[in-house]
Amino acid sequence: MIRLIGVLIIIVGFALGLDAIGIVMGAGLVTGLVGGMSINDILTTLGGTFVASRYIALFLITLPVIAVLERNGLKQSAANFIAKIKNATPGKVIISYGFVRIILAAFNVSVGGVAGFVRPIVYPMATGSIENEGHKLDEKDADEIKGLASSSENVTWFFGQVLFIAGAGILLVKSTLEPLGYSIDPLQAVKAEIPVAISALVLSSLYTYFKDRKMMKKYTKVSKK
Incomplete structure (x- = not known):
């Protein structure tokens, strides 16, 4: 259940009107850490996902x-x-x-x-x-x-x-x-x-x-x- 904390962070963040990109990045970082990933693994995953979806830009x-x-x-x-x-x-x-x-x-x-x-x-x-x-x-x-x-x-x-x-x-x-x-x-x-x-x-x-x-x-x- 604690692995869903990222969802909670996004809900609370948007409710408070905080920066959208910061909220999503923070939720991803926390979710990765709770899931047992290292900082290096998290950054690698984020980078790989961005490169794979770069056509959206x-x-x-x-x-x-x-x-x-x-x-x-x-x-x-x-x-x-x-x-x-x-x-x-x-x-x-x-x-x-x-x-x-x-x-x-x-x-x-x-x-x-x-x-x-x-x-x-x-x-x-x-x-x-x-x-x-x-x-x-x-x-x-x-x-x-x-x-x-x-x-x-x-x-x-x-x-x-x-x-x-x-x-x-x-x-x-x-x-x-x-x-x-x-x-x-x-x-x-x-x-x-x-x-x-x-x-x-x-x-x-x-x-x-x-x-x-x-x-x-x-x-x-x-x-x-």
Whole structure:
């Protein structure tokens, strides 16, 4: 039970509003010592884990790049582009992106995710479809559009990447089940995933469609007035 003291340290630390990095490092150090590890072993484990997960730091690099692009008109360009398409709505933009995204995911093509593509490109296009008609977008609706666009990215990438025969998802399933005595054929696994991915895309699109209809009724009424 005492080995769970690290969890207690994190809870108390965050409750007191202490430095997050210091809390986590302290909890890890205490947990390691209680578990019988030496200082050298603890530092080796922490260092090895950081090196193995260093690709996560790439996310931090994208933030200033996106900020610079937005400052120089990326968001406005995306909104202007969607303004040229008649009868565009946030839902239509997001659903269209979802269909394209799952196809790209099936070939293991990453476009930057929520931070690198959805936030600076898809979201402005979705909101621009309303604002370019002269409507003022409610803050609640803006948050709704953010959520729909982000969920479309997450759903299509999650289920689409498993359609790539050499993707991390298939390899993870194979490496996990084979030691348990289950023989996994990657090609058969991909075939089994196809209807799952299609179902996920359809359900996600339907949810976005009905949310979009409900949202657009408000702005359609404003236009008639």
